Structures are given as structure tokens and as C-alpha cells.
Amino acid sequence: MKNILKIEHIEKYYGSKGNVTKAIDDISFNVYEGEFIGVMGASGSGKTTLLNVISTIDTVSAGHIFLEGKDITEIDHKNIAKFRRENLGFIFQDFNLLDTLTIHENIALALTINKCDANKIDDKVIKISRQLGIEDILKKYPYEVSGGQKQRCACARAIINNPKLILADEPTGALDSKSAQMLLQSIKNMNEQLSATILMVTHDAFSASYAKRILFLRDGKIFNELIKGEKSRKQFFNEILDVMTLLGGDLSDVR
Incomplete structure (x- = not known):
């Protein structure tokens, strides 16, 4: 199996001198091509910081992060934006769609920024929107569609450039239960049918149960790991709750 992401003894500190907070404390793990990994932990466990350093939004204090063998901790600032565009896809809790653009235009924007051949853009947008069940809303604007449809648009935008890794930050946080379930099924389909490699940070055990492997963080360290294997999603969900x-945290903190 091809190693897409290699996290090697990373640490992240905030503050200075006598007031230092260690948000990430010597974390190492690998993500392989086609995996769907969930990262869980109570507030303050380090999961958001982990996502931020992998996405190059923040930098590590020590250690290295490799994406397909390239050390992203050594990319200079002027090349970071280009690196993100060409290698990473993002699904945010708050959609980050542009209300002045149609759903079609929001998805196509990712291709335009990456200088895709203009003659191929329409076909690519229609193909991915069909796979995610939003082909019938392409002419509508974000304010005219549901939260779940907005998130599936965000999924289409995230995967349309065939990124090496998709990073999802609490993707169901702003959705009702029905929309959340539809979105999670879409993300699962992206993983299984489109071979997307996904790393998802979530508080929610139900959301995490759609992943194939879960990393649990506590105090900036990896506390435990669960692999779904042949278990049903219900069995995996119960293991996650255990x-x-x-x-030791209040379960209300992780929902």
C-alpha cells in the first residue's frame, strides 16, 4: 500500500519561556492511499492543531511531515499556496462557498485556479456533481440550497482536482442529523468509489464511525487507535464510545 502521509515525531508549542503549552507531543503515524481516517479527542487534545500543521496553515515546532515523500515542513512561504492547491482538498464546517457564484461556478473555481483546460471544466463538474448527487442544483446559488447540499458541493470542490489528501474539519458540525448522515455517506463514497484519501477531524462518534481507522488524541499524544476491519458500523460506533x-472526558465534549 502506498504511503501518502508520514507524520514523524512532530511537536507543536505555543507561548514562550515560563508559559509554554504543548499542543502536540511527539506524534507519529502514517496514512496510506485510499484510507479514511478519523481523528478524535476532547477539546484541547490537539486534533485541530494536528489538522492545521498537516494542512500547512500552521508550522510544527519539531519533527517532519511528508506528503508522498516531500517534506512539507521545509516548503517556503511563497510556495505554500501553490502546494495546497496542487495537493490538498479541504472540507470545512462552514462550507466556505461564495454566495455570488452558482454551485457549478463554486465547484469550477477550484479547476480555474489550478489552470485546468477551460474546455474540460464543464464535463468535470457535471461528472463529480452526478457522483455526489447534486447535478440538479448546479444552476442554483448557495443560499438557495440546503446545508447538506452545500456540504456536498464543498465535497465536489475538494475532490475535483484529484488531491493527494482531503482534510475534513468537523464537516457535520453545522448540519442537522439527516443532512449529516447524507454528507457522511457522500464522504464515504468519495473514499470507496473515487479512491480519495481522507483525514477527518471530528468530535462526533457517529461521524467517526464512517471512517476505517480512528486515532484518539489526549493531551497532544496518540492515546489509542481503532481499526474498523470487518465490523459493522454499529459495532465500530460502540467501540468508539468505549x-x-x-x-476520561465528558462524552458531551465529543459529540
Whole structure:
């Protein structure tokens, strides 16, 4: 199996001198091509910081992060934006869609920025929107569609450039339960049918149960790991709840 992401002894500190907070404390793990990994932990466990350093939004204090063998901790600032465009896809909790553009235009924008052949853009947008079940809303604007449809648009935008890695930050946080379930199924389909490699940070055990592997963080360290294997999603969900209980936090913090 091809190693897409290699996290090697990373650390992240905030503050200075006598007031230092260690947000990430010597974390190492690998993500392989086609995996769908969830990262869980209570507030303050380090999961958002981990996502930020992998996405190059923040920098590590020590250690290295490799994406397909390229050390992203050594990319200079003037090349970071280009690196993100060409290698990473993002799904945010708040959609980050442009209300002045149609759904079609929001998805196509990712291709335009990457200088895709203009003659191929329409076909690419229609193909991915069909796979995610939003082909019938392409002419509408974000304010005219539901939250779940907006998130599937965000999914289409995230994957349309065939990124090496998709990073999802609490993707169901702003959705009702029905829309959340539809979105999670879409993300699962992206992983299984489109071979997308996905790393998803979530508080929610139900959301995490759609992943194939879960990393649990506590105090900036990896506390535990669960692999779904042949288990049903319900069995995996119950295992996730058991680990969250062992973490010692209030389960209301992780929903």
C-alpha cells in the first residue's frame, strides 16, 4: 500500500519561556492511499492543531511531515499556496462557498485556479456533481440550497482536482442529523468509489464511525487507535464510545 502521509515525531508549542503549552507531543503515524481516517479527542487534545500543521496553515515546532515523500515542513512561504492547491482538498464546517457564484461556478473555481483546460471544466463538474448527487442544483446559488447540499458541493470542490489528501474539519458540525448522515455517506463514497484519501477531524462518534481507522488524541499524544476491519458500523460506533469513555472526558465534549 502506498504511503501518502508520514507524520514523524512532530511537536507543536505555543507561548514562550515560563508559559509554554504543548499542543502536540511527539506524534507519529502514517496514512496510506485510499484510507479514511478519523481523528478524535476532547477539546484541547490537539486534533485541530494536528489538522492545521498537516494542512500547512500552521508550522510544527519539531519533527517532519511528508506528503508522498516531500517534506512539507521545509516548503517556503511563497510556495505554500501553490502546494495546497496542487495537493490538498479541504472540507470545512462552514462550507466556505461564495454566495455570488452558482454551485457549478463554486465547484469550477477550484479547476480555474489550478489552470485546468477551460474546455474540460464543464464535463468535470457535471461528472463529480452526478457522483455526489447534486447535478440538479448546479444552476442554483448557495443560499438557495440546503446545508447538506452545500456540504456536498464543498465535497465536489475538494475532490475535483484529484488531491493527494482531503482534510475534513468537523464537516457535520453545522448540519442537522439527516443532512449529516447524507454528507457522511457522500464522504464515504468519495473514499470507496473515487479512491480519495481522507483525514477527518471530528468530535462526533457517529461521524467517526464512517471512517476505517480512528486515532484518539489526549493531551497532544496518540492515546489509542481503532481499526474498523470487518465490523459493522454499529459495532465500530460502540467501540468508539468505549474508547471515549476511557479517555476520561465528558462524552458531551465529543459529540
